[in-house]
Amino acid sequence: MQFSPFHKSEPRNNVFQAALLVLISFAFASAPAIADQHEKKPVQVLFKNVNIFDGFSDKLQMNMSVLVEANYIKEVGKSIDAPGAFVVDGGGRTMTPGLIDMHxxxxxxxPEGTASYQTRWDDAAGGAFAIHHMNHNMLMxxxxxxxxxxxxxxxxxxxxDGGHLAGPRIYSSGGAISQTGGHGDWAGRNVPPEILASHIDMSQRTQNTWVVDGPAQVTKAVRLNLRRGAAFTKVMGGGGVASEFDPLEIMGLSADEVRKAVEISTDNGTYVATxxxxxxxxxxLLDLxxxxxxxxxxVTEPTVKRMAKMGEKVVWSFQCFMSVNTFGDYDAMPAFFTHEQKLKGVAVGKGARRAAKMMNKHNVFxxxxxxxxxxxxxxxxKEDITCNVDAGYTPAQALKHWTGNAGKVLKWSGPKDPYPTYELGTIKKGAYADLLLWDGNPLKDIKLILDESKLVLVMKDGLTYKNTLVGVDSPIYRPARPPMTRGQFPL
Ligand SMILES: [Zn+2]
Structure with missing residues (x-):
């Protein structure tokens, strides 16, 4: 880890350039001698009087200060001396790390779901929908x-990362690796085999999925993903609900195919998710x-115990809301599901409650x-987080799944980590400045995270995208709508 204030080592990060632009425009408006002094000073924001959830602990650290410099947390303490920093009085609000959705x-x-992506929309529209949702329904x-x-x-x-669009940080697997007829085979029943094999059906053309068979094709697909910047590999290891040809009970990729995906990913210093x-x-898959x-x-209890024994070498990724709330209820399932897909969903819904209880009991990572x-x-x-609490976890555990633990797993990408310089999902010295301020304490009342008026500040990478701490006439007011470009101001 490096803690250079100028972040020169970050390949996909433009904060330094953004800060420099501010300083350069300042230089044009000022005497050159003053500009020289300012060019050496990175922007600092000092949050005072905040109660911190650090991503792990079940207790808040009360009445703390957090010093952000450029895009990272420089210091956390009771009182921090930072002359020249822009000071934000947190007013006793709760500060948490930015939330991390790991699936x-x-x-x-x-709008009509994945199946329609094959037939009704092209990849340009797919990108437009993606950035709209990342903006409004994620970052903000x-x-x-x-x-x-x-x-x-x-x-x-x-x-x-270049500052051209506003959205969350993305760790992507690239296209999922699926066998023919597996969970990533989204082509229609009558798409000719030669089209599937040539990777020119819609889902494969956009590289949202790979339909591959045999270790050689798996090798090629995994390497193509990694070549384009994938941070890890996703394989389809069994049947799925939202796909047409694969009952839940089946195995997905063969052992030889998974072994190859693990080998190539490990050779690249990263990992496989399934x-x-x-x-x-x-x-x-544990064996492999x-x-x-x-x-x-x-899964049953012996498998859960096996995972628990492996500590933080493996992780269970809980999709609470979709499994418990949606899949549990035949009538609540998406309209684009077939009858068979809905029956699979009901089975998953029942199992999800049981699985969560066992994972929690045995303290699986x-x-x-x-x-x-x-x-x-x-x-x-965000109802997925509150659903964790409905499924028996404490609010602190639910938030830990979405912050501290998530940040640890993201670092499993090793040399393929697109944000390698600092930590994520935690509030401590040497973490990225991804910070939220809430009116109220989500450890006491987790449901408050669903009320957007309680989220008064969203900072990502040291830049503020939402700020309703100040009045509308303040130049640093940021309502709950995205700025057109990354902020020229830190606040
Ligand atoms: Zn999924």
Whole structure:
């Protein structure tokens, strides 16, 4: 880790340039001698009188100060001396790290759901829907980082990091690796095999998924993702609800295919995440070195105990809202699901409550990922956090799944980490300045996070996207709408 104030080591980060622009425009308006002094000083913001949830502890640190310099946290303490810093009085509000959704599919957001993406919308519209939702339903609501786990927003991530678009940080797997007929095979039944194999059907053309068979094709697809900037690999290890040809009980990729995906990913210093539901797939994938386990709602206690024993080498990724609330109820499921898909959903809904109880009881290392995409779900993502509490976790645990634990797992990307310089999901010296201020204490009342008027400040990467602490006539007022470009001001 480096703590250079000028962040020269960040490949996908433009904060320094943004700050420099401010200073250069200042220089034009001022005497050159003054400009020289200012060019050496990075922008500092000092938050005073805030109660901190650090991403891990179940207690707030009361009456603290946090010093942000450029895009990272320089200091956390009772009283911090920072002459020249822009001071924000937190007024005893709660400060949490920015929220991290560890299971998103931002490219799968056309209004009618994933299936329509194949037939009704092209990839340009897919990108437009993606940035709209990342903006309004993620960043502005306090989700400052997402792990995109199947889909290809890699160039959108580049545009966000370059300051051209406003959105959360993105750790993406790129296209999911699926076998023919697996959870990533979204082509229609009558798409000719030669089209599927040539990767020119819609989902593969956009690189939101790969339909591949055999270790050689898996190798190629994994390497193509990593070449374009994927931070990890997503494999389809078992059957799924939202796909047409794969009952939940089946295995997905063969052992040889998963082994190859793990080998290539590990060779690149990163890890493999998997979609799977049941004991057979979970255990085979554990044997093969997969580390991030999504869903898993049909597993039994011996598998849960095995995961618990592995500590933080593996993680369970809980999709609470979609599984418990939506899949539990045949009639509440998306209209684009077939009858068979809805029956699969009901089975998952029942299993999810049981799985969460076992994972909690055995203290399995856990993260939260909403899997909520497609209107209207994308508008309700934060209900996945409150759902964790309904499923038996404490508010502090629920927030830890979405902050501290998530930040640890993101760092598993090693040399493929797009944001390698600082930590994420925590408030401490040497973490990225992704910070939220809430009216009230979410550790006491988790539901308050659903009330957008209680979220009074959203800072990502040291820049403020929402600020209703001040009145509308203040030049640093940022209402709950995105700025057209990254802020020229830190506040
Ligand atoms: Zn998913």
């Amino acid at each position: 998103q599919h931002v490219m799968l957001n056309p 609501k306090g989700i400052t980082t997402i792990r995109d786990i199947a889909g290809d927003p890699l160039d959108i991530a580049k545009a966000i 979609h799977a539901y049941h004991d057979a797939s979970y255990n085979r 070195g997969v580390r991030s386990f999504e869903h898993g709602f049909l 856990t993260i939260g990922g909403s899997d909520m995409f497609g209107v209207p779900f994308v508008e309700r993502i």
